[in-house]
Amino acid sequence: MVSQRLGIKGFCEGFTMVVWLYHLTVISMAVLLFTLSNRVNGGKILVYPLDGSHWVNMKVIVEELHSKGHDITVVRASNSWYIKENSNHYTSITIPNTGGFDENFFSEYILGKELKTQREHGKGIWTTFTLHSLIRDSLFVFHNNMVEVITRILEDDELMLFLQEAKFDLVLTDPSVGGGTILARRLGLPLVHNVRWTIQGEAHLFLAPSPLSYIPYTATEFTDKMTFPQRVINVFAYIVGVQTMASMIVSTYKAVVQHHFGPDVDFRTFFLEADIWLMRTDFVFDFPRPTMPNMVYISGFQCKPPKPLPQDLEDFLQSSGEHGVVMMSLGTLVSKLPEDIADEIAAAFAQLPQKVIWRYTGPPPSTLGNNTLLVDWLPQNDLLGHPKTRAFVAHGGTNGVQEAIYHGVPLVGLPLAFDQPDNLSKLKARGAATVVDIVTLDKGVFLEALTNVLYKPSYRENMQRLSRLHRDQPVKPLDTAVFWIEFVMRHKGARHLRSESYKMSWIVYHSVDVIATLLACVLIIAVFGLAVIRCVCRKVFCKQKAKRE
Template identity: 55%
Template sequence: MLKIALVFLTGLFFLSLRPYCCGCSNILVVPMDGSHWINMEIILRELHIRGHNITVIHSAKSWYIPNNSTFYTSITRRMMEDEADKNFYNKMVLKVMECRKSWTFMHTFCQNDLIGSMLGQGNKILAGATAEILDDPVFIKKLQDTKFDLMLTDPGLPIGALLGSYLKLPMVFNVRWINTGEAHFTIAPSPLSYVPVSGSELSDQMDFLERTKNLLHYLHNLAQQHFIINPHYSDLLQRHFPPGSDLMSLQLAADIWLIRTDFVFEFPRPTMPNVVYIGGFQCKEAHPLPAELEDFMQSSGDHGVVFMSLGTLVSALSCETMEAIAAAFARLPQKVLWKFVGEKPSSLGNNTLLVKWLPQNDVLGHPKTRAFVAHGGTNGMYEAIYHGVPVVGLPLFFDQFDNILRLKVRGAARMVEAGSLTEESFLEALKDVLETPSYSNNMKRLSQLHQDLPMSPMDTAVFWIEYVIRNKGAAHLQAAGFSLPWYSYFCLDVAVFFIIITAAAIWASVTAYRNLFCHKSRRKRKAE
């Protein structure tokens, strides 16, 4: 009896060591490249640890997604990245800087026009790449035979959503953006009176003029979606999907939206049952730095270190701007650690160390780090919040202006315009953030709120992915409103009904009154 008990307990022990998974499911993944892949890769590694089999469809010419991996199987197809050029984004920065020289009310519309033009070109390529996949019966048969349990995709590339819908797979989005704009604005009710449209550079406290601007941005984005983006997919949808299908309805059919935001950072707004917030899931405790970097950090003494990085896509600003930044850094008592690619500025001070790569999360988590000079990418902003490091924002394009604005509203950041940056203006912003305690205190408060959760964002993300696998979807969490025509959604048909009823009642009343008045008039004339 004792032996049986020991065998039973030993079995339980080894079972407890085995990672929990939903029958070791097959997960098909269509990611985005660039900084988006950094987010996706973290989730995929966690899913692999839990025993899931992962297949990733990506471009053979991806910037960051490797063809050979120990934790997923690669399938290469033509994607948008085959047509893209990293230098394109550097050129875009210069155009955005020109836009920002215009009237303040108008420069956001100028920027949105640039982004709209880019979206139009990009979605034309994406529609073609998707058509090549769906028109390949051998490839589609191979995917069908694999019997995937889930499509996990970043809908910034709609290929994943279209392919998942075509294969009739349960679908989870790892998302901040879809191909038409900001994801939260797409999935959840967004009253324009207090929910700022992405790209508007507005907060949730808007006066009349700002609400007017917000409405105009919404209409501008709507026009881009219907007249610039959607037409590229019409032929594809007609050939491969049921009549009446459109891109937006296929995207809205996703079971769970893992949105990479947190209301410590995002302005409060309405949400939906199938929206799960995982903002900052990539953040973690800092690891020790390499010896050379650690020595540099320690050499800063009590003054500490200022850290600067412009992210994964844009490697450099204009030479004049770089010289102004370097000169301002040279006048600081702090040491400066600058992630930099390009020609070394001539005004670089002895206190500044240029490096091509470094572990950003570990640097931000170092006790010597006093401020973060950043372009405002979402990953960097959440890492700054997690580690409580105030920000000097140097936004360049996309959502970066809105991201810096959110921290600025919360008193944890300063914003500097890259196009009009001078040595003095940049130095003033740096000194303000470094010497005014409220910036650091406010960011540490955000960090405390961000980490005060019942469950980590990563565990939350994995739970909901496995939830969809276990239950073969999450249709019970999807709102019926997405299947309604627009006039029913806004109850315009009901409004028209009541208008007709009211008009009929008024007409009947007026007619009855006129008939009664005329009848009395005729009786009076007869009596006379």
Template identity: 80%
Template sequence: MVGWIYQQTLISLAILLFTLSNKVHGGKILVYPLDGSHWVNMKFIIEALYSKGHDITVVRASNSWYIKENSHLYNSITIPNTGGFDENFFGEFILSKYLKIQREGRNSFWTQITLQSLVSKSFYEFHKNMAEVISRLLDDDQLMRSLQDAKFDLVLTDPSVAVGTILARRLGLPLVHNVRWTIQGEAHMILAPTPLSYVPFTASELTDKMSFPQRIFNIIAYFMGNYNMACMTESHYKAVVWHHFGPDVDYDTFFREADIWLMRTDFVFDFPRPTMPNMVYVSGFQCRPAQPLPPDLERFVQSSGEHGVIMMTLGTLLARLPEDIADEIAATFALLPQKVIWRYTGPTPSTLGNNTLLVDWIPQNDLLGHPKTRVFVAHGGTNGVQEAIYHGVPLVGLPLVLDQPDNLSKLKARGAATVVNIVTMDRGVFREALEAVLYEPSYTENIQRLSALHRDQPMKPLDKAVFWIEFVMRHKGARHLRTESYKMSWVVYHSVDVIGTLLACVLLVALVSLCVMRWVCHKVFCKRKVKTE
């Protein structure tokens, strides 16, 4: 017994020494995240890096929604901020304005124009605020000196805002993007070749099998979407870059020269398309095996018997709905034999049935992984869609805004989801969608096939993300994986200058040949004429 205790003590000391050794030799990482659901997945990477002994510093805004100032995982630098990305912004934006316009217009053409104008205006102001944040950072000489003196090994950032990317350039540090979106649009379309004949523009809700009219629409959507993104972001960030780096600097290259792009997608979820050597696919890195539910929730789930459970949540941004929509949803749930767990913080719907449990918070990953969960009613955020794929649970989608309709359209194209318009929906339409997913086996079969494909990888996505971050630290970047395309203008990238030169040469040769032929013909004709005379 004494020997066994002595042996276990030695093992514990060895583990402790190994852990301390890791912490001593760990790298120093500066993180600029985006709040909300983006922070949820960034935090998973931070936790994994912390467990490997890395020293992490997070730059956060004073009015951060999810990003806490005090954490055992990281040190924090808090900067003043009065606007931006918080619950009030999205609650006001989606609930009070976006849904109201949709319901009044009922999806007419002018309604779509009005909605797009609302989105553009809201995010124009959001990016204006982010540009002011980066200006305050760069103008704070004391803070910049402290960041330089800290000797960070790299910057890890979410390029949905430009703050972390511009900060990395100012500090001269290697850059890793935790990315699906940048301020210019979907990441693939910024960095990788994009043949619009089979690569659908992100907001188009098309597939990679497009008819001729769809290809026309795809090209129009691509150029209009890029123009709209530029209108929302370019003037703000370009002014900052010109002021701090000079007027000859193209701020787009700040993004394209990132060493590694940790892509929060993969080709189980997305359609196949060209990619780049420094794009690393880590879709679903936040997913994990289900843990036991809290006892009271487990009792409710088990009470569902053979019928199982329906889970509904509209993500971090929308925990309440207009009362009449909530009543329709509750009335539909009351008609079903399944038990329902619904994350909802609004007034209790008057039509709420005994089979429905309203909760303020839901253990989404654990409930999706429970064997009694039959259907996931969701808004179509990236995190929720990926967790549904991981656990093999089909969806009924209620998309609201941003990338949600496109995310759900991809699963619908694969037969793993059905989509309902939350604005025009009534209990009949909603019930029909729920019963289709509940009782038509193809939905479950298709999502489970996607789940099997997603899980069949040589390396867990989170481990892959950590490996490539450490790779960048070990080698001071990953420049050998970057193409020279990010330095090229549009004319050079598409070889417009080469094509123009070759066409000019062909035209010149043709013109000279024509002149020579005319001269020869003229000489021959004149000679014959003289002989005739």
């Protein structure tokens, strides 16, 4: 009996061991197959980014592609600000350069030139003209720096040979600068844009049909419901804006393109030949408008659920009680303000029962209240996602606006430059933000704006409605971006989604030649008809005259 029990026990142990070995083998094979599939399916991607806040969102895509098993190479200038040379997610190619993306370039422009001009001259046509000239001159300098980088790459024979032999599957670039598109054309690679802005303006206006009757030009801050005078201004602003951007291209990128590709090459086609445009916007944020098959909307792809805060910040938020917290940040480019403006803002904050977290690196304002915490850096996404956060004071950059929408936090906008007024005007039109002119800001005006956003329920309700709409998607925006990048790699491009319109002249695109031909035909038929009628009438008249005689 004992031996029988021992035999059964031994059989059970042996059977368990066999089952365990079987499962171990299956798991090992699965891991091996997964690893091999990554090696087989992993592509080689050349990334040509723009530094600053644009790199913040490009980096999210780079890290996600790396996690999928892709081999990433990033081109960067030697004096890059945000793009680090060493990373666990990519290999870098560093280009010696004295230009690149200067950390102080845009902050000096915004605070030292644009803001100063507005404060000295106020509103008016002269101020608008002066600001337009400042923007043009500053962008001219900036793009000349960008041309220096791509010129060094194209003229480095050893580097170009390395890039050609590397057998990349595609180029991923930010078309706010032209270097990535030029490099993709030289290497003959498929091209994917991570885009909202190109060097010629907002991407939709460059690629998609854009009736100016209901599509506002960026600088106007209009909505899609324009009066007749607004439509006149919209058309005028569009013409001036397009001509300004074109003039910068002619004097900067065009020279290097003609030198390396020939005198008859149109640089604009480099952009229009992109296989996929990953659009950093959507129609929760933007106004409805025509689009194109190769435009893929990935607004808010960098947004994610909040992570736990550092303990000191968490304690500060919890100390706010039922009043909650107001957060202020003016983005990566501006971390301090003129002393008098900072004093007015701090004085308004001091009047609030809420606690305030303010990213500010300048001297502490003299009017700073006990409820305000100044920090050199803050985890913006995590703070916006915290249940204690009641309002966000922001400059209106795309990343911050999209994170606010994702987390449903209403804004008090302090637009400074570029697309920021336009971004905030869209949220204002939807009742999710109020906007304060930083030039005329004082304690009373700023406090009133804060009070409205904090205590009028409509602001939070409207922003949370936008948040629900934004989140209600079948696929996460980041997954969508990765899918289409991999789609281009699998199929060596996406030419079937690309319209042939980019090959057409303005006359052909708008069918001016067809309309002229049809009008000419109508005119010929009309003239011929009149001639026949005249001839018939003359014969009838002649017969009647002959009879009378």
